[in-house]
Amino acid sequence: MGTATVIAAREGDQRALDALVAEYLPLIYNIVGRALQGHADVDDVVQETMLRIVDGLPRLREPDSFRSWAVAIAMHQVRDRHRRQIQAPLVGDWADPTDTADPGADFADLAITRLRLSGQRQEVAEATRWLDHDDRELLSLWWLEAAGQLEREEVVDALRITKQHAAVRIQRMKAQLDAARAVVRALAVRPRCPELHAIVTSWDGRPSALWRKRLARHTRECQRCDRAWMDMVAAERLLAGISLVPVPFVFSAAAAKTGALAVTGFNTTGLKALIAGWFGAAKPALAGVAATVAIAGAAGAVYVATNGEQKPAVVSQPGESPSATQSTSAQAPSSAPPSSAAPSKSTSAPVALPPAVKSPKKGVSTNGKVTFNQAAVKDMKAGWYYNWSPSPSFGATSGVEFVPMVWGTANVDADVAKAKQSGSVLLGFNEPDLKEQSNMSPEQVLDLWPKLQASGLRLGSPSVAYGGDTAGGWLDRFMTGARQRGYRVDFITLHWYGGDFGPDAPNQLKRYLQNVYNKYKLPIWLTEYALMRFENGTVYPTVDQQVSFVKSSTAMLEGLSFVERYAWFILYSSKAGDTGLYSNGTTPTGVGAAYRAAGG
Numbered sequence: 001m002g003t004a005t006v007i008a009a010r011e012g013d014q015r016a017l018d019a020l021v022a023e024y025l026p027l028i029y030n031i032v033g034r035a036l037q038g039h040a041d042v043d044d045v046v047q048e049t050m051l052r053i054v055d056g057l058p059r060l061r062e063p064d065s066f067r068s069w070a071v072a073i074a075m076h077q078v079r080d081r082h083r084r085q086i087q088a089p090l091v092g093d094w095a096d097p098t099d100t101a102d103p104g105a106d107f108a109d110l111a112i113t114r115l116r117l118s119g120q121r122q123e124v125a126e127a128t129r130w131l132d133h134d135d136r137e138l139l140s141l142w143w144l145e146a147a148g149q150l151e152r153e154e155v156v157d158a159l160r161i162t163k164q165h166a167a168v169r170i171q172r173m174k175a176q177l178d179a180a181r182a183v184v185r186a187l188a189v190r191p192r193c194p195e196l197h198a199i200v201t202s203w204d205g206r207p208s209a210l211w212r213k214r215l216a217r218h219t220r221e222c223q224r225c226d227r228a229w230m231d232m233v234a235a236e237r238l239l240a241g242i243s244l245v246p247v248p249f250v251f252s253a254a255a256a257k258t259g260a261l262a263v264t265g266f267n268t269t270g271l272k273a274l275i276a277g278w279f280g281a282a283k284p285a286l287a288g289v290a291a292t293v294a295i296a297g298a299a300g301a302v303y304v305a306t307n308g309e310q311k312p313a314v315v316s317q318p319g320e321s322p323s324a325t326q327s328t329s330a331q332a333p334s335s336a337p338p339s340s341a342a343p344s345k346s347t348s349a350p351v352a353l354p355p356a357v358k359s360p361k362k363g364v365s366t367n368g369k370v371t372f373n374q375a376a377v378k379d380m381k382a383g384w385y386y387n388w389s390p391s392p393s394f395g396a397t398s399g400v401e402f403v404p405m406v407w408g409t410a411n412v413d414a415d416v417a418k419a420k421q422s423g424s425v426l427l428g429f430n431e432p433d434l435k436e437q438s439n440m441s442p443e444q445v446l447d448l449w450p451k452l453q454a455s456g457l458r459l460g461s462p463s464v465a466y467g468g469d470t471a472g473g474w475l476d477r478f479m480t481g482a483r484q485r486g487y488r489v490d491f492i493t494l495h496w497y498g499g500d501f502g503p504d505a506p507n508q509l510k511r512y513l514q515n516v517y518n519k520y521k522l523p524i525w526l527t528e529y530a531l532m533r534f535e536n537g538t539v540y541p542t543v544d545q546q547v548s549f550v551k552s553s554t555a556m557l558e559g560l561s562f563v564e565r566y567a568w569f570i571l572y573s574s575k576a577g578d579t580g581l582y583s584n585g586t587t588p589t590g591v592g593a594a595y596r597a598a599g600g
Helices: 003-010 014-035 042-059 063-087 107-114 119-130 133-146 152-159 163-188 194-202 209-221 235-239 249-263 268-287 289-299 373-380 412-422 442-453 474-485 505-520 543-559 590-596
Strands: 359-365 382-386 425-427 458-460 492-498 524-531 563-568
Touching: 003 014, 003 042, 003 063, 014 042, 014 063, 014 107, 014 133, 042 063, 063 133, 063 152, 107 119, 119 163, 119 209, 119 235, 133 152, 133 163, 133 235, 152 163, 163 194, 163 209, 163 235, 194 209, 359 373, 359 524, 359 543, 373 382, 373 590, 382 563, 412 442, 442 474, 474 505, 492 505, 505 524, 505 543, 524 543, 543 563, 543 590
Parallel strands: 359 382, 359 563, 425 458, 492 524, 524 563
Antiparallel strands: none
């Protein structure tokens, strides 16, 4: 929501104020809910926060800092609630077990149920129950930063500490979260480790920081339980692009009501009274919110936003063999070095085709040396293509540019030499931030960068799988090092995979691209993108959803001046219902037909 809306609301525009309340209620609810872990006071603290936001808005001096200001108010209310709990004898989470929300409806459970979390993302949500209050407070902000809902500067402002101190605290909190994840895994194993079973006989079953320490110590020392630490995908990757937990149904219905009241000239005092009324009505309902999750999930979300859930790494439960990648994090189904295996025949039905449209921006990623790639690329009217290789998959095709890539550390000198013979632009290393891909540190890439730079080709950054806009992330560290060493980077290369299959997905992609551009002020090449997520295997949207996304996203990408190129993942697939654009050289899939017609 733009600064103009904040200014209008500050100046008394009731419609703008209604829009702000409806927009920010879910964010505030998620911050407070996660910080208090679903305590019965969540609704009271959210109410107090929203009232303070409405009351203080006329005095807000910097409208462009509204979100940061609102988040800081929420954290102040959380801390104030915690202080009251400490000062009140025999009142608190541990003194009085009845003074909490239904354990079956705590915030972790709501996140799992409403967002349909599974695999390692579910483990992360369950692990939050084992953190102490200070870590939960920090987690509530960092979770939203990792999900793309907050910036690090906003986290720092809300914590009232320096950026360096925030980084240290976040690192320590993440270590405790990983320990809690190991505990969650170990406790879930059946049959349970006999030594672990003996330890938990005196445990009351309630997660706590004290028991996390005891049980995590066992998992580190026990040869049977230490595998709980294996194959653990970084939490920030799992959370990238994850949605906000929808607010309870009564809040949403009431929020929708504000719009109607605005028409009648409802004033700020009336809105404040209405907010109090929402939460008064909500309080009895929250006690049984688990029973209404289905209703809340289907109709109760006034706003659910993600920043694009990008493609993650291989995710598997302990003891299971990994399958296709997933975490809420962005790991892409990026191709490994090209394969020459011939694909199996597809049974996709022919699609009635709209006219193909040529665009110099529009490109495709190809699956190695599949025999009919050339025909498909030509039919697609793509302006360019690449294949994760320094050499083209087929001979020159009129009007279609091949863009070479140096994929990883093997044969860098030879690959650069081949690239010089193949094109005028060079893509840097493929997803070095993922161990399943080129798996390189920023320092390793920087040491090799002069070899790529010496090619004289126009040079794109390494294509990170996720977190291109994250301060201190892989790309940020690389770009900082490149500036310090005086290296040349001509454009930023990104991958993006969206796990939200709804109509807001193109906006989530746009926000990510805009954030990266704002950070580095360099042109952007989006060299892999599509809608997919990985939960117990790869999950794809319906064909209609993917087609709708293709149409909206390509129109958006064509209109962004700082986006120089984009390429869909992937040109060919033999599997029906995935992201493949072609099932053979002449027959586009439904998604392919939409991408073929894009770019005008």
